Amino acid sequence: MNIKNRILLCVIILQIAGFTALLLHYNSRASNSVLEFNRQQIMSAVVASVHHLDATAAQMERTALGLARSGEHHQQQHHRTHPAEVRAVLQKLLVRTFQSFDQALGGGIWFEPYTIDPDARYFGPYAYHNGQDVMATWDLSSERYDYLNQPWYRLAIPADWPRDQPRNADLFWSPPYVDNAGTEALIMTVDALMYDNQQQLIGIATVDWAMDELRQQVRELKLTPGTRPFLLHQSSGRYLVGPEQNSELNTIVNNSNLLNLKTSNASELQEKDGEYLFAARSQTGLVLGVRIPHADLALAVQQRLADGMTINIGIAVLFISIMALVLEVLFRPFEQILNRLQ
Incomplete structure (x- = not known):
């Protein structure tokens, strides 16, 4: 073996040894970095989903507050307006509101007894989505349904609460429940309180959030x-x-x-059984999360490292080829001298 080939062999051996050492060091550090990156990506996805929930809930809260203000206005004007005219105006208001709000199942404006009509204990129009249309109904404004004693109503205005005392909040979210008024859908209701000019409680406005579409989105x-x-x-x-x-x-x-999670930022909770648990809490008390097997993230790390390995090997082969070419050029004059000496 001539001196050129010996030097080339030594360079290749040193290159392979150095590359192997660097690769082992890279893999040990890159695996932790890739794992942490994947975990951060998962937490970001959970947080984004919860923020979407909160955005939808905030829109429903604004709608409920808007309906409540309209209800207060018509209560203040009811002595100038016949109850029948108030019924027609509120009914049209609800239909228009929910025609442009597809994410809500429906909603209503519910007054305390005899607030609008001195002859009517129940005065509560309701509008709801029925296919592509929005329907208004007064069927729930009856003794049979008795909205005054429904849990979602009593959540905002308890039966024993003095009506001349303001509540400690303007909005209340009910727990999820099955609507027994006809839709049989799983819903959550947001209540917005209504007051008269003397700050007496006169009822609530509500918006119903159907959970079926949300549940399907979570499953996917x-x-x-x-x-x-x-x-x-x-x-x-x-x-x-x-x-x-x-x-x-x-x-x-x-x-x-x-059950004790308080933050809307995604948290990684300690879990056993070879799983990661990531979860975040929405403003409405809903907690969205994912359970992910350790093997899933380990596989993702291996795939990322394999891609990096392919690139690194390609770079090493290219470097060795360039070194061989450089040595060939450098040693060509020496070979000519050796040939002449021989």
């Missing part, structure tokens, strides 16, 4: 092949979408970390 949240998304309500302590495929609606939540 697949961040990794083995992702198990879930949705729960803290105060009721029950799942709306369970982490297991066979979980039924209203399965009890046994995880105290989830």
Whole structure:
């Protein structure tokens, strides 16, 4: 073996040794970095989903407050207007409101007894989506339904609350419940209080949020092949979408970390059984989260490192080829001298 080939062989051996050492060091550090990056990506996706929930809830709160202000205005004007005219105006208002608000199932304006009509204990128009149309009804304004004693109404105005005393909040969110007024849908209701000029409680305005579309969106949240998304309500302590495929609606939540979660930023909660648990809380008390097997993130790390390995090997081969070419050019004059000496 001539001196050129010996030097070339030494360079290649040193290059391979150095490349191997760097690669081992890179893999040890890159695996942790890639794992942390993937975890941050998952937490960002959970946070984005919760922010979407909060944006929808905020729109419903604004709508409920707008309806409440309209109800207060018509209560103040009712002595100048016949109750029949107030009924017609409020009915049209509700239909127009929900025609441009597809995310809400419906909503209503519910007055305390005899507030608008001295002959009517119940005065509560309601509008709801029926296919592509919005329908208005007074069927719930009756003794049979008795909206004054429905849980969603008593949440905002308890039966024993003095009507001349303001409540400690303007908005109240009900826990999820099945609407027994006809739709049989799983809904949450936001209540906005109404007051008269003397700050007496005169009723509430409501907006109903149907949970079926939200639950389907949560089921379709697949961040990794083995992702198990879930949705729960803290105060009721029950799942709306369970982490297991066979979980039924209203399965009890046994995880105290989830029930005590307070932040809207995604949190990684300590879990066993080879899973990561990421969750965040919305302003309405809903907690959205995902359970992800450790193997899913480990596989993602391996795939990312394999891609990096391919690039690094290509760079090493290119470098060795360039070194061989450089040595060939450098040693060509020496070979000519050696040939002449020989």
